[in-house]
Amino acid sequence: MIDFTFTEEQELFQKAAREFAETKIAPHVPEMEENDETWDPVIKELCEGEMMAITIPEEYGGLGLGYTVRMIALEEIARVSVATAMMMQVGGLGIDPIILFGTDEQKQKYLPGLASGEHFATVAVTEPTGGSDPKGCRTTYRKENGSYVLNGRKCFITNSHIADVQVVLAMDEDNPEAYSTFILEKGMEGFEPTHIEHKIGMRGCNTGEIEMKDCEVPAENLLGPEGKGMRVSMTAISECGRAGMIGCALGLQAACLEAAVKFANERILYGKPISKLQAQQFKIADIKIDLEAGRLLGYRASATHDKGERAGNEYAVAKYFTTEAAQRAAKIAADMHGGYGCMEEYAVTRYVRDSFVLGPSAGTSDIMKVIVSRWALS
Amino acid sequence: MLRIVVCVKAVPEPKAAEDIKIDPVTKSLARMEVPLVINPLDRNALEAALLIKEHDEAHITVISMGPPPAGDIVKECLALGADHGILLSDPAFAGADAFATAYTLAIAIKKIGQQDLVLCGRASSDGATEWVGPELAVFLDLPVVTMVREFAETENATWQVKADIEHGYRIVQVQLPAVFTVTQDLNVPRTLSFSGIIKSRKKEITTWSLEDLAIPANSVGLEGSPTIVSKLEYVESKRECQIIDGTLEEKVEQLISKLIEAGAI
Amino acid sequence: MIGDDQDLLWVIAEQAGGEILPVCLELIGHARKLAIDLGARVEVILLGSKIDHLAGRLISAGADLVYLGNAPDFEPYQPEIFTESITSLAMRNRPQVILIGSTFMGRELAPLLAAKLGTGLTAHCTNLVWGENRLLEQQIPAYGGIMTIVCPEKRPQIATVARGVFPIPDLEEERTGEIVPVEIPQGLETRVKTLKIVHSEPEGVPLETAPLVVAGGAGAGSFEGWQEIQELADTLKAAFGSTRPAVDEGWTDLETMIGQSGKMVNPEVYIGIGLSGEQQHMVGISGAKTMIAINNDPKAPVFDQVDYGIIADCRVFVPALVRKLKELRESSGSAAHDV
Numbered sequence: 001m002i003d004f005t006f007t008e009e010q011e012l013f014q015k016a017a018r019e020f021a022e023t024k025i026a027p028h029v030p031e032m033e034e035n036d037e038t039w040d041p042v043i044k045e046l047c048e049g050e051m052m053a054i055t056i057p058e059e060y061g062g063l064g065l066g067y068t069v070r071m072i073a074l075e076e077i078a079r080v081s082v083a084t085a086m087m088m089q090v091g092g093l094g095i096d097p098i099i100l101f102g103t104d105e106q107k108q109k110y111l112p113g114l115a116s117g118e119h120f121a122t123v124a125v126t127e128p129t130g131g132s133d134p135k136g137c138r139t140t141y142r143k144e145n146g147s148y149v150l151n152g153r154k155c156f157i158t159n160s161h162i163a164d165v166q167v168v169l170a171m172d173e174d175n176p177e178a179y180s181t182f183i184l185e186k187g188m189e190g191f192e193p194t195h196i197e198h199k200i201g202m203r204g205c206n207t208g209e210i211e212m213k214d215c216e217v218p219a220e221n222l223l224g225p226e227g228k229g230m231r232v233s234m235t236a237i238s239e240c241g242r243a244g245m246i247g248c249a250l251g252l253q254a255a256c257l258e259a260a261v262k263f264a265n266e267r268i269l270y271g272k273p274i275s276k277l278q279a280q281q282f283k284i285a286d287i288k289i290d291l292e293a294g295r296l297l298g299y300r301a302s303a304t305h306d307k308g309e310r311a312g313n314e315y316a317v318a319k320y321f322t323t324e325a326a327q328r329a330a331k332i333a334a335d336m337h338g339g340y341g342c343m344e345e346y347a348v349t350r351y352v353r354d355s356f357v358l359g360p361s362a363g364t365s366d367i368m369k370v371i372v373s374r375w376a377l378s
Numbered sequence: 379m380l381r382i383v384v385c386v387k388a389v390p391e392p393k394a395a396e397d398i399k400i401d402p403v404t405k406s407l408a409r410m411e412v413p414l415v416i417n418p419l420d421r422n423a424l425e426a427a428l429l430i431k432e433h434d435e436a437h438i439t440v441i442s443m444g445p446p447p448a449g450d451i452v453k454e455c456l457a458l459g460a461d462h463g464i465l466l467s468d469p470a471f472a473g474a475d476a477f478a479t480a481y482t483l484a485i486a487i488k489k490i491g492q493q494d495l496v497l498c499g500r501a502s503s504d505g506a507t508e509w510v511g512p513e514l515a516v517f518l519d520l521p522v523v524t525m526v527r528e529f530a531e532t533e534n535a536t537w538q539v540k541a542d543i544e545h546g547y548r549i550v551q552v553q554l555p556a557v558f559t560v561t562q563d564l565n566v567p568r569t570l571s572f573s574g575i576i577k578s579r580k581k582e583i584t585t586w587s588l589e590d591l592a593i594p595a596n597s598v599g600l601e602g603s604p605t606i607v608s609k610l611e612y613v614e615s616k617r618e619c620q621i622i623d624g625t626l627e628e629k630v631e632q633l634i635s636k637l638i639e640a641g642a643i
Numbered sequence: 644m645i646g647d648d649q650d651l652l653w654v655i656a657e658q659a660g661g662e663i664l665p666v667c668l669e670l671i672g673h674a675r676k677l678a679i680d681l682g683a684r685v686e687v688i689l690l691g692s693k694i695d696h697l698a699g700r701l702i703s704a705g706a707d708l709v710y711l712g713n714a715p716d717f718e719p720y721q722p723e724i725f726t727e728s729i730t731s732l733a734m735r736n737r738p739q740v741i742l743i744g745s746t747f748m749g750r751e752l753a754p755l756l757a758a759k760l761g762t763g764l765t766a767h768c769t770n771l772v773w774g775e776n777r778l779l780e781q782q783i784p785a786y787g788g789i790m791t792i793v794c795p796e797k798r799p800q801i802a803t804v805a806r807g808v809f810p811i812p813d814l815e816e817e818r819t820g821e822i823v824p825v826e827i828p829q830g831l832e833t834r835v836k837t838l839k840i841v842h843s844e845p846e847g848v849p850l851e852t853a854p855l856v857v858a859g860g861a862g863a864g865s866f867e868g869w870q871e872i873q874e875l876a877d878t879l880k881a882a883f884g885s886t887r888p889a890v891d892e893g894w895t896d897l898e899t900m901i902g903q904s905g906k907m908v909n910p911e912v913y914i915g916i917g918l919s920g921e922q923q924h925m926v927g928i929s930g931a932k933t934m935i936a937i938n939n940d941p942k943a944p945v946f947d948q949v950d951y952g953i954i955a956d957c958r959v960f961v962p963a964l965v966r967k968l969k970e971l972r973e974s975s976g977s978a979a980h981d982v
Contacts, residue, residue: 008450009575012457016570023569050572063572073572268941392891399787418891476754477763501904507766508904509754516758521834522722524751538838543747545898546843548719553834563896604763608780609791615947617934622953626960629953630967633935636951640933642855642879642912643968 004296006072013069017076020049026080032204033350037196039206042084043162047117051077052091055240056099060111067240068302071247078251079258082354083205085251086361089244090158093362094121096236097167097181101224110165110183122159123167123241124210125233131156131360132367134234139212140173141180146219148182150190150212158361160208161193167223168212169233180229183221190215201353235312238371239305241362242315246298249322249358252351253291256329259348260284260336267338274336283332290325297321313375320368323358330355379435382427383487385498385510386420386440386455388448392503416451419499421567423560426497426529428459428568437461439490443471443482449583456578457570463583464490470588473600476509482598483510484517485591496557500525511559522557523550527564650683650777651738653799655729655756656701657720657748658691665806665851666744668704672812673771673804674742675705680773683739686710688729690825692718702820704812712825719837720748726755727828733760738799740779742771745805745904753803763794764801767903769808769926784903784926787944807851807907807929850901853882856910856931858901860924861888862917862938862957869894871961872916878968884908886924902927917957920945937961 006014024045031038046052054070056062070092078085095114098106098121113119130136139152150170154160164186172178184191190213197207224232261284264275274280301314330351334341337348359365390398390412398412416424427438440455442448443466452463466486474482487493496518501508508524515522523541531538535554540547542561552558588595596602622632637643652674656667667687674685687701690712698709710732716724733741733756741756743749745767757764765781774780774793779800781792794800850856857879859872869889876883884901885894901908902924913931917938918924925948928934934949939956946952953960 008453009579012454012570012575013572015454016457016572016575019569054572063576065572065576069572266940273942392888475763477757480758507754507764508750509757509764509766512751512754513758516755522751522755523835525747542897543840545845546841548837549839549841551836551838556835561897562891604757604761604797605765605781605792605794607790608774608793610785610788611791612788617948617950619936619946619949619952621946622951626955626963629955629960630964633951633953633964634967634971636933636935637879637912640912642881642933643971 010069010072013065014072014076017073018079020045020051021077021080024049025077025084028084028204029081032081032083036198036203037206039083039087039162039204042081042204043087043120046084046088046091047120050117051088052095052117052120053115055092056095056111056115060107061115062111063115066302066306067243068299068306071243071250071298071302074244074247075251075254078248079255080251081204082248082252082358083202085248086202086205086357087159087162089241089248090122091120091163093236093241093244094123094159094163094165094167096240097123097223097232098183100235101181101232105220106183106223114165119165120159120163121165121167122157122163123233123236124154124157124160125169125237126154126156127152128155132364134169134230137169137171137179139168139170141170141182141217142173144216148180148217148219148222150182150184150215150217153194153209153211155209156197156207157210158205158207160206160210161196162206166210167233167236168210169229172227175227178227179233180226181223181232182217183223184212184215184217185221188215188217199357201350201355202357203353205357237362238312239310239315242312242319243298243302243305245358245362246294246301246315246318246322249319249326250291250294250298252326252354252358253287253294253322253329256326256333256348256351257284257287257291259351260287260333263337263340263348280336283336287329287332290321290329294318294322294325313371316363316368316371316375319363320365320372323361324365326358327355379437380430380495381491381493382430382436382438382495382497383490383493384420384424384427384438384440384455384460385483385496385514386424386442386451387417387499387502388414388442388444388451389417389502389504391415392418414447414451416454417499417502417504419501419503419560419562421499422562422564423497423499424455424458424460425565425567426560427495429565430495430532431459439464441466441483441486441490443467443474443479445472449585452583453578454570456581456583457575458568459574461581463581465583465585466591467585468587468598470595470599473603474598475603475605476505476507477513477604478598478600478602480510480513481517481602482591484514485593486586487514487518489586489591492555494555496520496555498557498559500559500561508559511557515557518557520555520557521552522559523552524559526558526560529564650678650681651736651740652678652681652683652685653733653738653741654685654687654706655741655743655749655752656687656689657744657746658689658694658697661694661697663689663697663700664744664746665811666746666804667701668811669806669809670742670744670804671701671704671706673809674740675812677740677771677773677779681777684708686736686738688712688732688825690717690725690728692716698822700814702818703814703816705818706820708821708823710823710825712827714827716827719840720752721833721837722751722755722835723831723833724828725752726759727831728825729756730759731828732825733799739777741799741801743801743803745803749803753801757801760799762797762799762801764803765792765794766803768802768804769903771802771804784922787922805903805907807909845898847876848880848882850882850884850899850906850908853908854911855879855881856884856901856908856912856928857881857914857916858884858886858918858924859889859916860886860918861892862919862940863889863894864917864958866894868917868958868961871965872957875916875961875965875968878965881914882908882910886918886921888921889918915945915949916961918945919943920948
């Protein structure tokens with residue numbers, strides 16, 4: 001028999017995450033909307049609130065709670081601020097390769113600081129020459145005097161300016177078939193964040209570019225086997241990364257549903273609330289059906305992941321579904337608001353803008369379909 | 379080591395509770411499913427205990443009287459940092475007024491053993507009688523100070539506290555052990571933390587029924603309550619509301635003329 | 644002295660700054676009415692220091708007898724001394740009913756007495772009438788209606804009542820009554836002692852006596868919204884009140900709260916802004932002549948309880964109203980008149 005409910009403990013985590021989101025994150029949202037580069041307060045809260053420790057094993061100072069709890073936390077935080085949830089999700093994504101492929105020394109060196117929130121992580125794969133095609137990567141590395149020297153540039157990197165631990169994919173200068181993944185640290189000579197992007201949505205979420213110019217990286221910062229780095233980066237993205245986007249999308253859907261219901265109950269037309277009109281009821285039903293489905297897909301994937309099984313395919317289905325559904329939900333909710341759905345003071349307009357950024361993150365919807373068709377055809 | 383008991387009550391979530399009303403047609407209570415939360419002022423009481431525990435050795439027992447769903451809020455208190463939870467749950471306890479509630483809590487607290495501090499919120503959001511704290515103190519034969527807004531001096535066994543009065547406060551000296559009821563000015567209650575939830579896995583909740591307390595059934599619940607509800611009647615409003623309509627300017631002007639008519643301006 | 648067959652209705656009075664608190668006079672007045680129905684006597688207990696002159700006032704208000712504790716140790720209020728004095732008087736004289744004002748002192752003293760005397764207690768009653776068999780029907784607002792609470796077996800029947808629920812009685816100077824001195828209890832071990840009282844000046848127009856009251860609720864939305872409503876109150880020279888949800892938000896404190904467990908107001912005009920009309924609040928507004936509500940939710944229960952309603956977002960309406968009021972004031976060239 002399948003039990004589709006959270007355990008008592010998961011419900012407590014959900015309550016805790018909701019309290020955290022409402023008391024510690026929500027107050028910063030207006031400022032983040034106003035000034036796109038105001039992420040410090042929420043990053044501080046995420047770190048102090050133990051949110052970055054969720055997936056890190058207890059022996060390294062983490063909470064060892066797994067990916068379902070992570071998704072629960074992301075959903076609650078995204079309900080209040082998708083921008084914050086995004087930075088949290090990519091922070092977790094930067095941690096994952098170290099957990100999966102790090103040596104004991106690397107885990108000892110990085111994980112405790114990442115768990116305590118002293119340090120923040122990210123993963124950097126995408127470049128102007130390819131994101132959907134990670135092999136479009138032109139950042140190169142070469143061996144020199146026992147270290148590696150990296151050259152290149154990554155774009156659309158979340159936490160580009162915040163993260164002091166960055167997991168970077170590069171191509172062997174001499175062999176375009178070989179990739180390696182490296183752990184770069186803020187302050188390394190020749191490595192710096194450069195341009196900050198300003199997105200129409202998820203404002204306050206740090207997205208930007210990083211540049212490596214003859215950046216010398218010590219040999220012990222190679223993550224995973226040399227030449228097999230594609231697998232190191234992509235495993236994390238295909239599971240932890242997709243899972244994170246699902247959490248963000250579910251939270252946004254939940255927020256859209258709440259906004260739609262509230263407005264429908266309060267808006268009086270023809271002498272009664274529009275929630276009495278069947279056309280509006282059906283719109284709410286659309287959002288609700290998608291949210292119910294999305295939750296089941298997402299938590300099914302995370303439960304599979306928590307059991308220690310591969311979950312990339314299940315995550316791809318859920319990522320596709322929830323990020324597309326969130327975009328629909330935001331549009332429907334905005335439409336229901338009529339003219340108010342164009343006005344900045346109404347949160348629903350922020351939801352529309354935020355929803356745009358969900359699609360291309362951690363793999364576009366088209367790429368998700370590539371994965372899923374491969375799964376079906378195999 | 380300070381032994382602290384915090385009394386907490388599970389109450390309907392205050393904003394949702396506004397919706398529980400008498401149905402004007404059936405004239406009876408239209409009960410709804412409203413989520414239960416920890417009574418807000420009891421969170422201040424628990425926070426006071428947790429702050430003490432941060433500086434000194436202390437053992438915090440949380441106690442609540444209520445049906446089984448109240449167990450969830452006791453669990454929450456353990457996740458917030460209390461050490462042990464006690465749930466007083468028995469159909470016999472139902473229908474208790476403040477007197478019977480305080481009596482039952484007092485028997486349970488005596489059963490736990492000697493305490494240094496008993497803390498509770500000044501009032502509950504769904505009853506707001508403010509009686510349980512002082513009555514508890516009488517049944518425990520302990521001194522009590524109500525409406526504590528600050529613990530000023532807590533060095534030895536004699537404390538000094540600031541308690542609210544109409545306009546201002548009084549400084550009260552109390553010998554421990556003592557009962558304090560606290561206001562929302564005392565502190566800002568912490569929120570749940572993930573590590574607190576993990577730590578609470580090892581903590582226990584003990585459930586006590588009437589039998590465990592070894593007191594007669596007529597001293598608790600409805601039977602043990604000196605007061606009872608004899609009637610609940612729906613009341614018609616005596617006013618007919620006239621809605622002032624129009625544009626913003628028109629509404630403002632009409633309101634101003636009504637105020638002038640009524641002699642307010 | 645006291646006839647064994649005569650019922651006793653007691654009021655625990657409170658004094659401050661050499662004056663009896665108005666709520667006590669109101670309770671004596673109501674006790675008088677209850678006493679007439681039953682052929683009972685009204686007796687009042689007052690404890691304090693240098694309060695000789697107050698006994699007569701209590702008698703003028705309707706007391707047949709005043710138990711007067713007049714000694715330095717009765718000032719300020721000390722819970723154990725007061726509880727012991729009143730409890731031993733109550734055990735000796737067995738009153739039917741004890742009424743106490745819902746003051747901060749009353750809210751501590753009443754439950755101490757009830758527990759010591761092993762009897763029931765009802766908080767913040769909005770009416771007290773006789774039922775059958777000398778049972779006092781203690782009414783409180785609940786769930787949108789009126790709940791009646793009784794204490795069928797235990798005696799005395801104790802109730803607390805807020806100021807403004809009952810009217811201030813006419814004082815009859817010629818009334819006579821007994822005065823019985825109360826001594827400080829001897830050999831009482833005390834574990835709690837009020838060391839000092841620090842008074843703060845109440846801000847603004849006092850709510851209970853204000854002719855014009857502006858009250859704000861959680862619908863203010865934010866502290867900025869709250870301040871806008873306060874500005875309206877200032878502009879109108881009105882007393883400013885709040886609801887429990889607004890207090891819970893932290894925008895104001897309990898002293899401004901109007902409601903069953905807060906303050907009762909009795910203005911000529913009441914304007915409620917951004918509040919839903921929750922019963923616990925509305926019951927604090929007794930007999931306002933004109934009641935007005937501003938709320939953006941047309942389904943808000945407040946619109947069933949007022950004379951005029953405006954459906955508007957207070958964030959938009961209130962500043963517009965303030966602007967217009969200021970314009971009017973400037974053009975009329977004189978300050979707004981006090982009512």
